[in-house]
Amino acid sequence: NAGVTQTPKFRILKIGQSMTLQCAQDMNHNYMYWYRQDPGMGLKLIYYSVGAGITDKGEVPNGYNVSRSTTEDFPLRLELAAPSQTSVYFCASRLAGGRSEQYFGPGTRLTVT
């Protein structure tokens, strides 16, 4: 049981490039989330999904896109990378319902220069 996995661990992008951050979970969780965390700050929700085929925006969705074609995978796409997207990105998942805890992946550290 690997939990939540994220790839890559680190990435440097040039301004204007695109990339996809991968996230997968093997716990059969319905809910999945993408957060970004800037230095000294808390987690900001980018997008979330409550099941395959269903996604919705969080607090800071601009510049990002997601898809959820399977229960296991929830990739985050960055189009036209900008320096403001330099951050650490965390994927999380949990069971449906309000009481369940979130399980986080190890994070992807992204630098846009």
Next chain:
Amino acid sequence: SQKIEQNSEALNIQEGKTATLTCNYTNYSPAYLQWYRQDPGRGPVFLLLIRENEKEKRKERLKVTFDTTLKQSLFHITASQPADSATYLCALDDSSGTYKYIFGTGTRLKVLA
């Protein structure tokens, strides 16, 4: 506007003492509040959840209180140890029924030997 506030300054305490961290919120009516621990370079790890109708929750050396009148949660670590040094995040459900969790910025705790 909606806000979650945690002490932004680091908290230094002596080993063996009780650490108390505060989480205040405004313009939310959460049904659940969670606390997470985050070590440098890692994703957050769930510690405790407390419901709005619970005053207090305990787990080993950890205790959480939830006062919906004061709109405040306190997180206590008794008999603190240097291994407890980390950043602690509170998170509450955003009351929208979708069970998105909004995170505070976290408080960095350092336990001195």
